[in-house]
Amino acid sequence: MFISPTRSGIVRFMAGFFALFVSLSLAAPVEAEMTAFRQAVASSAARDKDIAAFYQSREYKPFWTAANAGARRRALIEALSDAPEHGLPARRYDVEGLLARLDAARTPKARGIVEVEMSRVFVQYARDVQTGVLVPGRVVSDIKREVPYRERLSYLENFARSHPRGFFRALPPDSNEYTRLMKEKKKLESLLGAGGWGAQVPAGALKPADTGAAVVALRNRLIAMGFLRRTTTQSYDAAIQKAVQQFQLAHGLEADGVAGASTMAEINKDAGERLQSVLVAMERERWMNMPRGERHILVNLTDFTARVMDNDTLTFETRSVVGATASDRRSPEFSDVMEFMVINPTWNVPRSIAVKEYLPMFQRNPNAAGHLRLVDSRGRTVSRSAVNFGAYTARTFPFNIKQPPGQRNALGLVKFMFPNKYNIYLHDTPAKNLFSREVRAFSHGCIRLQEPFDFAYTLLSRQTDDPEGFFRAKLNTGVETVVPLEQPVPVHLIYRTAFTKAKGHMQYRRDIYGRDAQIWSALSEAGVALRAVQG
Structure with missing residues (x-):
């Protein structure tokens, strides 16, 4: 620095x-x-x-x-x-x-x-x-x-x-996001020049009704961060609880007002670390210095959300599940164009999943995962009893694996396609329980949506007067149906640990894949430095 x-x-x-x-x-x-x-x-x-x-x-x-x-x-x-x-x-x-x-x-x-x-x-x-x-x-x-x-x-x-x-x-970039990130950068540089947010909170966790020096430190830090009005309270009262909730909302945490371990870890991060996130976000914004699309879909992997944006205004938002943190399951970052949705989709199991997960399963028990069908190269369903699974390796396994449409389908009842070489798309899921988690990194890389039907209605609203009725009519057939989007929609899979809102607090998220740490290291090696600006 x-x-x-x-x-x-x-x-x-x-x-x-x-x-x-x-x-x-x-x-x-x-x-x-x-x-x-x-x-x-x-x-x-x-x-x-x-x-x-x-x-x-x-x-x-x-x-x-x-x-x-x-x-x-x-x-x-x-x-x-x-x-x-x-x-x-x-x-x-x-x-x-x-x-x-x-x-x-x-x-x-x-x-x-x-x-x-x-x-x-x-x-x-x-x-x-x-x-x-x-x-x-x-x-x-x-x-x-x-x-x-x-x-x-x-x-x-x-x-x-x-x-x-x-x-x-x-x-x-002339985006509002870049302008607001620059403003936050200057704010943090001045804050560093003045000594930051003060002393860290010397406690692993705090809860309402607690008192003592650690609560005072928490109070002072929340005031310095702008989440709490100046007060002399020495107990974890309703005002502090509300301030903690606001902090949690601004950091992608469960907003229960309790300063548990994960919340305390974020509260105790210093201004220099936040400045690093902002500098990385500015670099990422420069990588996307191009028109995003009047209407576009924005999936922020660190925020576990998918948004439909119209003229940079939020039209629809839903929770998402993204790729797990294992190196071969992380969701990639790229932009493409959504062309169609598939109602009552068939799940064509990706080759990597078929040979890494299902082939060993079938070798142990040929009748395992009975909801899946084996299909040969000519599209014919093959009986499990006619196959010696032990004779095949991951390289030689000759079959495709498919799951027919239905409530138990891994893709749920609708998927949204922006054809790409990474085989990534947005889709429904029968595993609804995962959306209640604070960190939602569980998939093989695709993006699961909590409210896929409402997402579909939003997309269809520009091509039919009754998007819900149209969608439900196709759904009720139980037959796989492709619905083209008359106006294809750009999709941007991004990764921002620091991002802004038009109003309200700066937003920070955890670096779930460690990517921003790698980017900051590279920026630092190139000569980007943290500045402490003294007023």
Whole structure:
């Protein structure tokens, strides 16, 4: 962690830098100097095909170091100086070093080298602030997200045609979520500068009617966090109980007002750890810097919810169950488009489940799991008595396993399909008891919905005047029925341990798969630092 410096050092560098270019503008370079400059640019840019193409298109003339390029230079230096405001690795751009090299560039060759260096830093910053510092799949293999990268050359070309400051302002995500995350980041940085939330609560658990020093510490921490109005109470009274409930709601905990072990663990997390979550969330938001869809479905794996959003307003929300924490069951992160739902679905058991779970079961008892059918490659049902299961391995097992539609079907009575190579979809489930759990990570990777019928009605409401009647009529046939969505809906499976609401407290969730810890480690290694800003 470091204390954020003032910008006076940057300003002094800039003053000397701009004075240099004033002097350069007073002495027109001779042709020999221009030739040396162009040669230096061509040579320095040769290692980067995009930057080389940009300078080749402009005959290696100066873009940043021309006398009339002051607005570009100022906009770039200002943007680089503000990189930490976006949670970016300031050392990657080394603005003070860049200014020092500019100040020392007294020859055409030196100016040409610095000219290209400015373009390299510009392209790096532009991509980082627009679509992220990290390549997500290289950090966490289960993040399958396709980041909407822009062509590197396009940054230079578009900047050349744009108002410099306006160009930089348009680079970061313009979502309300990103704006609110930045606000929370600044709040936490100031809080760190002032010492955080104070002393931790020295107790493993507390409950209503408790008294003593630990309750006072709990009281003080809840006040500092903004969940409790200032009070001098020394007992766990109704006000503290209500504040604990509000804290629990903001942290995805059972809101019973009792500060049990899991609640106390979250209360005692420090502001620096929360700031890490916010910085990771900002990076994740940059990975999704693209239109989400006027109507879209948002599944936050850490929050165990599925939401239908219309114009960024919540239309419908239901609890969900996500993939278990075992490495081969975790739900991946990606975006796709929901195209249809299947009412009264057949469960086509995935190959991995068939050979890892059911084949060993059948080898022990051929009649086990009698609700499942064996189907050969021609689609014919095969009698269990005709199969020697012991003759097959996971590699050679030749059958598909299916479960017909019905109340006991593992997919329940409806599934929602956004066809993808990960075989992930949203669906009903007969295992309703799991939705009452605080942590709901139990599936093989697919997303189970607590209220799938209401979810279906919401989706169908745009294509029929009676969505419930339409759905029930199909359901009552008992026959598998595919219902296309007339307007396909984007689906985003995300993973946010820090996220915002338009109103109310900042939301934090537990890092159930450990992904955000990996991302923070990578960001930290890249140079992203926690800042304590002193007012």
